[in-house]
Amino acid sequence: MAALTYRDSGVDIDKKSAMLDRIGAMVKSTFGPGVLHEVGSFGGMFSGTFAGIKDPVLVATNDGVGTKVRIGVKAGRVRGLGHDIVNHCVNDALVQGAEPIFFLDYFGASRLDDAVFHEVIAGMTEACRRVGAALLGGETAEMPNVYAPGEFDVVGFLVGVVDRSKVWPRNVHVGDVLLGVRSDGLHTNGYSLVNRLLDRDHVDLSRDPGGLGEPLADALLRPHRCYLDPVRRLRDHVEVHALAHVTGGGIEENLPRVLPAGVGAVIERASWTPNPVFRWIVKASGISEAEAYHVYNMGCGLLVAVPPRDAERALKILGDAGEDAWVAGRLAQGEGV
Template sequence: MDNKKLTYKEAGVDVEAGYESVKLMKQYVKKTFTDGVVSDIGNFGGLFSIDKDAYDEPILVSGTDGVGTKLKIAFMMDKHDTIGEDCVAMCVNDILCQGAKPLFFLDYIATGKLEPEKASSIVKGISNGCIKAGAALIGGETAEMPGFYNDGEYDVAGFAVGIVDKNNIIDGSSIEEEDVLIGLPSSGLHSNGFSLVRKVLFDIKKYKVNEHIEELGKTLGEELLTPTRIYVDPVYDIIRKFNVKGISHITGGGFNENIPRMLPNELTAKINTKVIEVPPIFQLIKKEGNIDIDEMYSTFNMGIGLVMAIGKDQAYNVVEYLNKKGQKSYVIGEIVKEEGAIVLCH
């Protein structure tokens, strides 16, 4: 009988690597701490104090998301310092749609074999995203799960909590006919549609991630790993100065799924796609995949990452205000009473 004493490490879990990962992460986590943080990394729970005097009736708004198969590009590039920013962006942009100011963020990283430097690089991206969103990274979990993930692969998910006064919740209920739709540009693909992107560009057309694409002005991998834009600063600024009736974050499902989410049932968003400045990456995907234009708009953000519904009396003041601050924006449509939740005019 074999009496050899097994260890957790021999089963595939290296607790020492876990300790080293936490040590490397701390430098990035600390950079995100705001005045509300009342706990340190390493506790069983993250503690955050709300400034009750700043709100009449504070409501917490939460959101969770991941990065999807964009992670496959990070694996192909062996570049892991931007993917965490995507994770933060997907969560904080969602809660921003209800008018919430992000307070704090938690992450979850799962992998087959924990590599401290790689885990630290992921958290560096999460930290950068939190700083851009004004959110504190107050906790997280790094799970080593041998046999569950392929070598070198991992998954990342995030959880954001924000706050809004009850009277200032944005729910789209006040949107009415003739309101104007203002679009804020995306930074590219953001974190959606990558299953189709990989099918077209890698499986069918056999592109390489390190291949320089003239129309992109960079390698394909660099373009695909461009982090999702975080809209907290410009949009929260607008929320405080103008009457924003609805906000839509253009994520999975593109225009067709996300814009109707902010609309009352009897109203339709009429989008003039001719005015949208579509980035070259979408043109490349459409051409190489021979993809119908309606399919593109129902899958990708097509260059517009966030849409706001504003009364027509204020809409052009909002555009002027944002553009003066160097935040490009433009009118992409209006609210009408027509059949269907959205009408795309190509």
């Protein structure tokens, strides 16, 4: 019986090592003065001193890109997936008022593809530089017979920091106005239905299926919006009581997560028009409108709760920042949405 090598089992250590060496400069480009280690260390080290923060609270988030990766692979466009995972995690930490400080990634595949891996990490480092977070470390795994051939998984972990006195949600009241802020599409949720639809109907990603005004791949692969900049502008000028990042489960599942007991919400769906890609999904799949709003953000990627006196000013700040924002509803006595 012939002897086996580790490479025969489907894992190429030398190839992985070369791939990691190739991304070293990109990763280091995200480092700031808080990073206390070099690329390749066993653990990432970050200084625990935060200028201007008297009582620092660390906020940790974790999420994955999910089955959006399948569409990226089909279209040959995977760099945006790196932006997706960083921005998703940044937004989740932002809900509690945190500024991002460092990010870690997990990339797993049946067989590691150098070009695909490099593109995804390039997207991550671009997104990290944009928000001021260090890509502190990560794990790259080659696991044959665990992942399907040609597919991969992208997961991220982010830590942010906020002063305890500025943690959100706070001072949430019945009567607060809910402002909606436009999403750029599906972001990173609801792609399992889309993949099923693409497979069933043999949809051509390079074409406009009707009503989008752009190729379907562009609409589906547009990266997850990062709401850090507009929220920074808001909190400097108005009293923000809470944020809700609208991800899987839609407004119905995500808004109640930031509301105290006895406070519910009234959402005016007629106050905004869903992005064209959502209308296409509903029409092509036959999913009910009620279920679509329970699965997708439907064009509202972020909700901001502010006192009524600040609503008009907040809308002007968001508009001046180039955001499409509107009054989406209000908080009321009760539970849920």
